[in-house]
Amino acid sequence: METVEDHGNGELNHLTKKPRLTRFITESAIADEFAHHQPGVARINNGSFGSCPGSVLSSQREWQLKFLRQPDDFYFNGLRKGILRSRTLVKDLVGADDVEEVSLIDNATTGAAIVLQQIGRAFAEGRFDRNDAVLMFHCAFQAVKKSMEAYVRRAGGSVIEVRLPFPIRCDEEIITEFRKGLEKAKSNGRKVRLAIIDHITSMPSVVTPVKELVRICREEGVDQVFVDAAHAIGSVEVNVQEIGADFYVSNLHKWFFCPPSVAFLYCKKSGSSLDAHHPVVSHEYGNGLPTESSWIGTRDYSSQLAVPTAFEFVNSFEGGIRGIMKRNHDEVVKMGEMLAESWGTNLGAPPEMCASMVMVGLPSRLYVTSDDDALRLRSHLRAYYGVEVPIHYQGPRDGEDGVKDEYGIVTAYVRISHQVYNTLDDYCKLRDAINQIVDNKKTCKTLLIE
Amino acid sequence: MNGDASHSKKKPKLSPPEISSEFSHHDPAVARINNGSFGCCPRSVTAAQRDWQHQFLRQPDNFFLNLLQPAISRSRSLVASLVNAPHVDQISLVDNATTAAAIFLQHCAWSFAEGRFSPGDAAVMLHYAYGAVKKSVEAYITRAGGHVIEVDLPFPVKSEDEIITEFRKALAKGKSEGRKVRIAVIDHVTSMPAVVIPVKELVKICREEGVEQVFVDAAHGIGCVDVDVQEIGADFYTSNLHKWFFCPPSVAFLYCRNQSNAGGDTQLQLHHPVVSHEYGNGLPVESGWIGTRDYSAQLVVPSAAEFVERFPGGIDGIKAANHSAVVEMGEMLAKAWGTNLGSPPEMCGSMIMVGLPACLGIGSESDSLKLRTHLRDCFAVEVPIYFNKRRHDHRGEEAGGGVITGYVRISYQVYNKVEDYERLRDAVHKLVNDGFTCGSLVEPESD
Numbered sequence: 014m015e016t017v018e019d020h021g022n023g024e025l026n027h028l029t030k031k032p033r034l035t036r037f038i039t040e041s042a043i044a045d046e047f048a049h050h051q052p053g054v055a056r057i058n059n060g061s062f063g064s065c066p067g068s069v070l071s072s073q074r075e076w077q078l079k080f081l082r083q084p085d086d087f088y089f090n091g092l093r094k095g096i097l098r099s100r101t102l103v104k105d106l107v108g109a110d111d112v113e114e115v116s117l118i119d120n121a122t123t124g125a126a127i128v129l130q131q132i133g134r135a136f137a138e139g140r141f142d143r144n145d146a147v148l149m150f151h152c153a154f155q156a157v158k159k160s161m162e163a164y165v166r167r168a169g170g171s172v173i174e175v176r177l178p179f180p181i182r183c184d185e186e187i188i189t190e191f192r193k194g195l196e197k198a199k200s201n202g203r204k205v206r207l208a209i210i211d212h213i214t215s216m217p218s219v220v221t222p223v224k225e226l227v228r229i230c231r232e233e234g235v236d237q238v239f240v241d242a243a244h245a246i247g248s249v250e251v252n253v254q255e256i257g258a259d260f261y262v263s264n265l266h267k268w269f270f271c272p273p274s275v276a277f278l279y280c281k282k283s284g285s286s287l288d289a290h291h292p293v294v295s296h297e298y299g300n301g302l303p304t305e306s307s308w309i310g311t312r313d314y315s316s317q318l319a320v321p322t323a324f325e326f327v328n329s330f331e332g333g334i335r336g337i338m339k340r341n342h343d344e345v346v347k348m349g350e351m352l353a354e355s356w357g358t359n360l361g362a363p364p365e366m367c368a369s370m371v372m373v374g375l376p377s378r379l380y381v382t383s384d385d386d387a388l389r390l391r392s393h394l395r396a397y398y399g400v401e402v403p404i405h406y407q408g409p410r411d412g413e414d415g416v417k418d419e420y421g422i423v424t425a426y427v428r429i430s431h432q433v434y435n436t437l438d439d440y441c442k443l444r445d446a447i448n449q450i451v452d453n454k455k456t457c458k459t460l461l462i463e
Numbered sequence: 464m465n466g467d468a469s470h471s472k473k474k475p476k477l478s479p480p481e482i483s484s485e486f487s488h489h490d491p492a493v494a495r496i497n498n499g500s501f502g503c504c505p506r507s508v509t510a511a512q513r514d515w516q517h518q519f520l521r522q523p524d525n526f527f528l529n530l531l532q533p534a535i536s537r538s539r540s541l542v543a544s545l546v547n548a549p550h551v552d553q554i555s556l557v558d559n560a561t562t563a564a565a566i567f568l569q570h571c572a573w574s575f576a577e578g579r580f581s582p583g584d585a586a587v588m589l590h591y592a593y594g595a596v597k598k599s600v601e602a603y604i605t606r607a608g609g610h611v612i613e614v615d616l617p618f619p620v621k622s623e624d625e626i627i628t629e630f631r632k633a634l635a636k637g638k639s640e641g642r643k644v645r646i647a648v649i650d651h652v653t654s655m656p657a658v659v660i661p662v663k664e665l666v667k668i669c670r671e672e673g674v675e676q677v678f679v680d681a682a683h684g685i686g687c688v689d690v691d692v693q694e695i696g697a698d699f700y701t702s703n704l705h706k707w708f709f710c711p712p713s714v715a716f717l718y719c720r721n722q723s724n725a726g727g728d729t730q731l732q733l734h735h736p737v738v739s740h741e742y743g744n745g746l747p748v749e750s751g752w753i754g755t756r757d758y759s760a761q762l763v764v765p766s767a768a769e770f771v772e773r774f775p776g777g778i779d780g781i782k783a784a785n786h787s788a789v790v791e792m793g794e795m796l797a798k799a800w801g802t803n804l805g806s807p808p809e810m811c812g813s814m815i816m817v818g819l820p821a822c823l824g825i826g827s828e829s830d831s832l833k834l835r836t837h838l839r840d841c842f843a844v845e846v847p848i849y850f851n852k853r854r855h856d857h858r859g860e861e862a863g864g865g866v867i868t869g870y871v872r873i874s875y876q877v878y879n880k881v882e883d884y885e886r887l888r889d890a891v892h893k894l895v896n897d898g899f900t901c902g903s904l905v906e907p908e909s910d
Contacts, residue, residue, distance in 0.1 A: 273523075
């Protein structure tokens with residue numbers, strides 16, 4: 014990505030307000046940028062809601078003030094230019110061909126609604142046959158599953174789930190299951206109209222071999238492929254042309270330091286994307302999804318407008334976003350291995366199938382036997398230890414032994430994240446908290462949560 | 464009082480300098496007479512909003528798991544009492560009226576797809592319905608096989624009867640074509656041109672004529688006109704809170720008379736188009752979680768209500784004061800320019816249409832936009848201009864005999880001053896004296 018020009022010729026790149034320093038952002042500057050995070054909390058859940066540095070928040074506030082100051086002028090003279098600038102930066106970042114393929118929307122959930130609404134319409138209008146299939150992973154994000162119910166099942170489509178093996182050892186396991194799922198979807202002469210593939214699953218979190226899976230979809234004649242990459246941008250390399258999907262959505266507020274909330278939806282220039290509309294219809298209806306999305310009525314668009322400042326922030330780190338991604342990955346794996354060793358458990362996936370998040374097995378003696386147990390434990394960690402980390406319950410599968418530690422079957426995993434503001438201390442707190450709970454012979458059911 | 468020094472200690476009424484201070488972030492150079500388009504938000508409310516934003520930035524998991532939903536419920540309860548909705552379950556918070564329209568119209572599209580409505584069944588809407596709503600009707604109704612009947616409205620308008628007559632005609636047209644009129648979309652206050660519609664009467668007529676569902680688009684409703692959803696009697700009613708109720712951008716409510724919550728038939732319920740975890744749990748709950756985003760505008764409704772209470776008479780007092788001020792200013796302008804008002808005062812809320820001198824030569828919508836830009840750029844006056852295509856019915860004649868084709872839509876809100884309208888008056892005078900016409904304006908560069 015193009016970095017900021019220096020001052021040699023006296024010109025300032027209009028995106029930059031500060032003079033370019035020859036050294037990179039320091040540890041203490043990073044701490045300052047995230048000084049608004051609650052002190053005393055080991056915040057190891059960047060994956061859920063992301064994070065936003067102070068300098069980007071300031072930029073966002075400036076945009077908000079601009080609007081409040083003279084909204085008409087802002088609407089007629091500032092808004093569209095600002096959004097186009099953001100879209101252009103994103104287009105370059107993800108390797109899209111044309112800025113017209115890039116729309117800015119609130120979040121991946123909205124992206125799913127856009128893609129699924131047009132699928133639903135095709136069923137309702139008879140362009141797809143009843144019971145034609147749509148494929149997704151069984152661990153697809155809950156909001157996406159509900160969206161399938163609301164737009165696909167409701168309109169007569171059938172939904173086929175692909176099991177994601179977990180714990181997992183290699184990409185092949187996913188590819189095998191995916192092929193099985195496709196077979197099933199195509200059975201009885203059904204057409205597979207859409208496959209939804211997570212680039213990085215949410216819970217449990219695993220980086221999937223998305224390029225390979227998209228290729229298989231093309232081989233098998235799947236109409237449209239939608240990659241739900243909510244976690245991808247800022248944690249793995251993203252090249253939308255190489256991945257080759259029809260639709261690709263990722264949140265910029267999770268791992269790319271934008272304020273809540275903004276995501277991009279990439280729509281490959283082709284027939285099907287022409288029928289993708291923003292469900293909140295406004296004046297720009299029919300002018301293409303990017304333009305439709307840039308005006309969905311009066312609202313606060315400042316998080317979309319602050320995107321350039323997030324790029325600036327990222328570029329103040331050594332290696333830019335690639336440097337950040339590599340360091341996050343190395344650290345989170347290191348921390349994961351530290352925890353697994355301390356607890357006598359395992360990682361849920363090998364390091365090469367992780368990005369900036371890792372699943373670490375929790376000691377079996379905690380006896381996590383349900384989603385409720387997992388939530389209870391999570392609440393307890395928050396209330397009593399100041400640790401914020403999501404917990405995944407992995408029930409035993411019929412006919413399988415499950416992964417064991419010294420005392421029994423591992424049924425739960427923490428999903429730890431590493432972002433630039435995290436420190437070793439955060440993970441030590443988690444390590445010690447779990448060890449203490451186990452040493453006190455507490456199980457989930459006996460934990461207090463208030 | 465019973466001596467209960469309770470949680471809400473009443474703050475004193477705001478003095479004029481304090482009001483100015485609350486809006487000191489407005490561009491001081493601009494005569495801002497367009498509250499109708501984007502509304503306004505006082506400092507104390509934006510400060511409250513920042514507090515909420517800080518809460519989630521600080522610890523988002525705790526915020527979303529423990530703080531967000533109770534705060535949304537609080538806002539919803541407050542809105543329910545403001546609009547006299549009997550039950551908080553009838554109130555959902557959404558981004559804006561545009562979103563509310565999409566929610567309702569998508570539901571209608573499903574009704575067509577699922578056979579509850581038949582192809583050719585009709586939707587009635589006003590000719591002056593908001594552009595975004597018209598597009599939404601096209602996207603969801605026309606596309607699904609519905610037929611759209613527009614109610615032709617006169618402008619300038621002389622009385623409510625003219626609107627009622629046209630509305631009856633439109634319904635009769637539908638009937639005569641053998642169509643079932645399934646829904647009606649009625650503005651409470653049209654946007655351009657701005658006119659207060661006799662919405663209660665129109666809803667009554669709809670019931671008489673068997674129109675199944677009535678949706679009232681009151682984008683300009685709360686804070687601009689009286690809103691009592693039970694009295695108005697519509698099935699659905701939406702209003703923006705950031706236009707005339709001092710909330711930050713953006714938040715609106717959608718009232719649904721008969722919607723059930725979790726457990727009802729999901730096909731008969733309204734749904735937020737951005738589907739998330741709460742799908743099927745009722746629109747209010749669905750709308751309270753549509754993925755990670757900034758919900759802070761929804762959370763400061765209580766702060767906006769507090770602000771409103773610092774004016775004599777609260778929201779009713781503000782409404783009344785805005786109304787009489789905007790009528791006074793409108794009459795001042797019409798007199799100064801030798802033109803007319805677009806509607807009688809009783810058909811105005813906090814906005815009024817004032818005819819522009821015919822010699823300005825506003826011949827198209829493009830002209831009106833160019834003139835508006837010219838007023839902004841050269842006179843620092845912000846006011847929207849309406850191009851009235853109706854030239855054949857001789858309603859828009861000015862004193863000199865020319866036909867008035869353009870109207871300014873002036874708004875009055877608590878931060879406005881007489882000087883704002885005098886600046887507009889003088890700007891137009893100057894243009895007239897300089898022999899200015901829209902034809903002389905260069906096409907503005909597109910953004």
